[in-house]
Amino acid sequence: MSDDHARQQLANLLSQASTVVPPFPQNSRYHVTPVATLVDSDGNPVRYLRRRFLPDPAALVQFAQHRVAPGDRLDLIATEALQDPELFWRICDANRCLHPDELTAVVGRRLRITLPEGLPGGPL
Incomplete structure:
Protein backbone atom coordinates (compact mmCIF):
# COMPACT_ATOMS: atom_id res chain seq x y z
CA MET A 1 0.00 0.00 0.00
CA SER A 2 1.42 3.39 -0.99
CA ASP A 3 1.84 6.23 1.50
CA ASP A 4 -0.63 8.37 -0.47
CA HIS A 5 -3.25 5.64 -0.34
CA ALA A 6 -2.71 5.12 3.41
CA ARG A 7 -2.99 8.89 4.04
CA GLN A 8 -6.22 9.05 2.02
CA GLN A 9 -7.70 6.15 3.97
CA LEU A 10 -6.74 7.81 7.26
CA ALA A 11 -8.25 11.12 6.12
CA ASN A 12 -11.49 9.36 5.13
CA LEU A 13 -11.65 7.56 8.46
CA LEU A 14 -11.05 10.76 10.45
CA SER A 15 -13.66 12.72 8.47
CA GLN A 16 -16.26 10.04 9.22
CA ALA A 17 -15.43 10.04 12.93
CA SER A 18 -15.57 13.80 13.39
CA THR A 19 -18.44 15.32 15.33
CA VAL A 20 -19.94 18.75 15.05
CA LEU A 54 -36.24 37.15 22.43
CA PRO A 55 -39.05 34.85 23.49
CA ASP A 56 -42.44 36.25 24.45
CA PRO A 57 -42.28 36.36 28.27
CA ALA A 58 -45.98 35.48 28.42
CA ALA A 59 -45.18 32.17 26.69
CA LEU A 60 -42.59 31.21 29.33
CA VAL A 61 -43.83 29.11 32.24
CA GLN A 62 -43.09 30.78 35.56
CA PHE A 63 -42.07 28.45 38.38
CA ALA A 64 -40.74 30.94 40.93
CA GLN A 65 -40.44 34.59 41.77
CA HIS A 66 -37.64 36.58 43.38
CA ARG A 67 -38.05 39.87 45.21
CA VAL A 68 -34.94 42.04 44.75
CA ALA A 69 -33.15 42.78 48.03
CA PRO A 70 -30.37 45.31 48.67
CA GLY A 71 -27.10 44.07 47.20
CA ASP A 72 -28.70 41.42 44.99
CA ARG A 73 -26.79 40.42 41.86
CA LEU A 74 -28.36 38.69 38.91
CA ASP A 75 -25.67 35.98 38.76
CA LEU A 76 -26.35 35.09 42.40
CA ILE A 77 -30.11 35.04 41.81
CA ALA A 78 -29.54 32.74 38.82
CA THR A 79 -27.34 30.47 40.93
CA GLU A 80 -30.01 30.23 43.62
CA ALA A 81 -32.96 29.76 41.27
CA LEU A 82 -31.40 27.94 38.31
CA GLN A 83 -28.23 26.40 39.81
CA ASP A 84 -26.05 28.17 37.24
CA PRO A 85 -24.86 31.80 37.37
CA GLU A 86 -24.42 31.86 33.59
CA LEU A 87 -28.17 31.38 33.12
CA PHE A 88 -28.84 34.98 34.23
CA TRP A 89 -29.99 35.66 30.65
CA ARG A 90 -33.03 33.44 31.19
CA ILE A 91 -34.15 35.79 33.96
CA CYS A 92 -33.57 38.71 31.58
CA ASP A 93 -35.70 37.01 28.90
CA ALA A 94 -38.48 36.24 31.38
CA ASN A 95 -38.60 39.88 32.45
CA ARG A 96 -38.14 41.39 28.96
CA CYS A 97 -34.90 43.12 29.89
CA LEU A 98 -31.94 43.84 27.62
CA HIS A 99 -29.71 45.37 30.32
CA PRO A 100 -29.22 42.89 33.21
CA ASP A 101 -28.25 45.52 35.81
CA GLU A 102 -31.71 47.10 35.46
CA LEU A 103 -33.31 44.03 37.01
CA THR A 104 -31.62 44.51 40.39
CA ALA A 105 -31.58 48.33 40.41
CA VAL A 106 -34.92 48.67 42.24
CA VAL A 107 -35.19 47.00 45.65
CA GLY A 108 -38.51 45.20 45.99
CA ARG A 109 -38.94 44.51 42.29
CA ARG A 110 -40.40 41.06 41.63
CA LEU A 111 -38.52 39.00 39.06
CA ARG A 112 -40.14 36.15 37.19
CA ILE A 113 -38.13 32.91 37.15
CA THR A 114 -39.27 30.68 34.29
CA LEU A 115 -38.67 27.32 32.69
CA PRO A 116 -36.60 27.30 29.49
CA GLU A 117 -38.44 28.31 26.35
CA GLY A 118 -40.49 25.46 24.91
CA LEU A 119 -40.93 23.48 28.14
CA PRO A 120 -44.60 22.97 29.00
CA GLY A 121 -46.02 23.47 32.44
CA GLY A 122 -48.80 25.13 34.34
CA PRO A 123 -48.70 28.73 35.52
CA LEU A 124 -47.54 29.52 39.05
Missing part, protein backbone atom coordinates in the same frame (compact mmCIF):
# COMPACT_ATOMS: atom_id res chain seq x y z
CA VAL A 21 -19.25 20.78 18.18
CA PRO A 22 -21.66 23.66 18.77
CA PRO A 23 -19.85 26.99 19.00
CA PHE A 24 -21.47 27.86 22.36
CA PRO A 25 -21.96 25.83 25.55
CA GLN A 26 -25.38 24.49 26.45
CA ASN A 27 -26.01 27.20 29.06
CA SER A 28 -25.36 30.02 26.57
CA ARG A 29 -28.23 32.08 25.22
CA TYR A 30 -26.71 31.49 21.77
CA HIS A 31 -26.49 27.68 22.01
CA VAL A 32 -29.37 27.07 19.59
CA THR A 33 -28.79 30.17 17.45
CA PRO A 34 -27.89 29.03 13.94
CA VAL A 35 -24.49 29.86 12.48
CA ALA A 36 -24.62 31.05 8.88
CA THR A 37 -21.93 31.71 6.28
CA LEU A 38 -21.68 34.64 3.92
CA VAL A 39 -19.13 34.83 1.11
CA ASP A 40 -17.47 38.24 0.90
CA SER A 41 -16.49 40.03 -2.31
CA ASP A 42 -13.10 38.26 -2.32
CA GLY A 43 -14.74 34.83 -2.11
CA ASN A 44 -13.82 34.29 1.56
CA PRO A 45 -16.42 32.64 3.78
CA VAL A 46 -17.47 34.72 6.79
CA ARG A 47 -19.30 32.87 9.56
CA TYR A 48 -21.80 34.76 11.69
CA LEU A 49 -24.66 34.14 14.08
CA ARG A 50 -28.18 34.62 12.86
CA ARG A 51 -30.29 36.94 14.93
CA ARG A 52 -31.56 35.61 18.25
CA PHE A 53 -35.15 36.68 18.84
